Amino acid sequence: MNDPKNGMTLIVKTVTRVTVWLIVLYGIYLILHGHLTPGGGFGGGVILALAFLNIMLAYGRDATQKWLNIKFLEDIEAVSATLFLFMGILGIALGGRFLMNFLPKGTPHALFSAGTIPILNILIGIKVAMSLFLVVWVLAGLHEEEGGKK
Amino acid sequence: MPVETWLYFTLGFMILGSIIALEIKDILSSIVAIGVVGLGVSVAFLFLQAPDLAIVQFLFEIFAMIILVRAFVKKDYHAETPARVNGFLVAISMLVIIAIFVSSISVFKLLPPFGQPLFETAQHYVDHGVRETGAVNLVTAIILDYRAYDTLGEVTVLFTAILGTITILRIRNGKNAGRKGA
Amino acid sequence: MILYLMCFALFLVGVYGLLTKRDLIKLILSIAVMGYAVNLFLILFAYKKDAGIPILLEGVVQGSMVDPLPQALVLTSIVIELGTTALLVALAIRLVQKYKTFDITKIRRLFG
Numbered sequence: 001m002n003d004p005k006n007g008m009t010l011i012v013k014t015v016t017r018v019t020v021w022l023i024v025l026y027g028i029y030l031i032l033h034g035h036l037t038p039g040g041g042f043g044g045g046v047i048l049a050l051a052f053l054n055i056m057l058a059y060g061r062d063a064t065q066k067w068l069n070i071k072f073l074e075d076i077e078a079v080s081a082t083l084f085l086f087m088g089i090l091g092i093a094l095g096g097r098f099l100m101n102f103l104p105k106g107t108p109h110a111l112f113s114a115g116t117i118p119i120l121n122i123l124i125g126i127k128v129a130m131s132l133f134l135v136v137w138v139l140a141g142l143h144e145e146e147g148g149k150k
Numbered sequence: 151m152p153v154e155t156w157l158y159f160t161l162g163f164m165i166l167g168s169i170i171a172l173e174i175k176d177i178l179s180s181i182v183a184i185g186v187v188g189l190g191v192s193v194a195f196l197f198l199q200a201p202d203l204a205i206v207q208f209l210f211e212i213f214a215m216i217i218l219v220r221a222f223v224k225k226d227y228h229a230e231t232p233a234r235v236n237g238f239l240v241a242i243s244m245l246v247i248i249a250i251f252v253s254s255i256s257v258f259k260l261l262p263p264f265g266q267p268l269f270e271t272a273q274h275y276v277d278h279g280v281r282e283t284g285a286v287n288l289v290t291a292i293i294l295d296y297r298a299y300d301t302l303g304e305v306t307v308l309f310t311a312i313l314g315t316i317t318i319l320r321i322r323n324g325k326n327a328g329r330k331g332a
Numbered sequence: 333m334i335l336y337l338m339c340f341a342l343f344l345v346g347v348y349g350l351l352t353k354r355d356l357i358k359l360i361l362s363i364a365v366m367g368y369a370v371n372l373f374l375i376l377f378a379y380k381k382d383a384g385i386p387i388l389l390e391g392v393v394q395g396s397m398v399d400p401l402p403q404a405l406v407l408t409s410i411v412i413e414l415g416t417t418a419l420l421v422a423l424a425i426r427l428v429q430k431y432k433t434f435d436i437t438k439i440r441r442l443f444g
Contacts, residue, residue, distance in 0.1 A: 040287070042206050053216065177357055251341065
């Protein structure tokens with residue numbers, strides 16, 4: 001993990017180790033409070049992807065691969081997209097319309113309110129985070145392959 | 151100062167930035183200039199009372215810049231001979247674009263003045279949105295409740311675009327990709 | 333009206349780049365500029381004078397709000413724009429690897 005050949009210098013690695021969790025926390029906050037404050041699934045998802053990207057840039061691609069299971073991330077992406085569809089079909093079964101808001105609405109301004117909206121927000125956040133991280137991951141892999149050839 | 155003044159400044163800045171981005175020779179400067187234009191859009195969204203959009207535009211701008219820099223800057227771009235430009239075609243294009251701009255002024259005169267929107271159909275969302283969905287952020291209420299079907303289509307488009315990207319980038323290194331799991 | 337015209341001018345800058353530039357990266361950037369102009373025009377058009385953000389705040393009595401519907405549509409549009417940009421970048425990388433040039437006039441195979 002602390003191999004000096006991979007990634008950036010020790011200072012960057014140490015700072016990254018502390019700040020990445022703050023970035024992840026901020027992303028989760030934006031996703032969970034999407035129905036109360038500005039933000040929501042798209043913005044929070046990009047912040048999560050940028051946190052993963054931060055790790056990849058600081059530690060290098062190989063070290064990241066040791067403790068992030070990339071295949072698992074791909075699976076999560078597909079599963080969250082499927083669950084979005086499943087929520088829609090559940091709306092038909094329980095409410096009568098596709099993607100209907102079948103859960104109780106609750107009181108406004110409470111965290112647990114607005115029925116299915118927070119659930120859909122979480123699913124979109126995971127989907128956006130994983131797909132955007134995978135794009136940069138594949139791009140970075142392309143570069144290392146070219147560097148190896150030369 | 152009124153909102154219009156700030157928006158004149160921001161829009162002029164953006165036009166200048168995009169012209170610089172298209173005309174400058176160095177490719178890194180060009181990408182950075184486009185990033186500045188995107189941040190100008192984000193600031194304009196803030197002045198236009200759309201904080202949701204400002205956050206999302208800001209983050210996506212950062213992401214697009216990372217993708218572009220990662221993809222193009224490390225290549226030996228500067229060794230290329232600069233692209234040959236046909237002066238005649240450029241002059242014709244400029245003339246056509248200026249003609250379109252001048253003739254469209256009369257069309258824009260037909261629009262209502264700034265600050266008095268035409269759309270009134272969305273008044274229903276403003277009046278009944280909180281009671282019907284329970285979400286106080288009306289933008290979220292629209293994209294995930296009233297028009298969730300649109301969002302499903304949008305997730306599908308994003309999924310397909312990313313799938314296409316990953317497929318195109320993996321074509322040549324099929325053997326490596328399987329082994330590395332990338 | 334001048335704001336709408338400036339936004340249209342931004343769109344035309346993108347069209348100018350798309351028509352006259354011969355460089356793959358510049359073409360991608362022109363498409364991005366056109367996307368910004370269209371998104372910004374929709375939001376400019378929906379702005380109501382002295383209206384607040386379309387979010388109810390706790391304990392504050394708010395007057396009129398701006399229209400939330402165009403904001404929702406533009407939010408969708410921004411995300412899709414990023415997806416198309418990634419796709420264009422991937423295509424451009426493959427073209428550069430195959431033909432060893434960024435100049436689209438030198439890519440003879442595309443002439444058909």
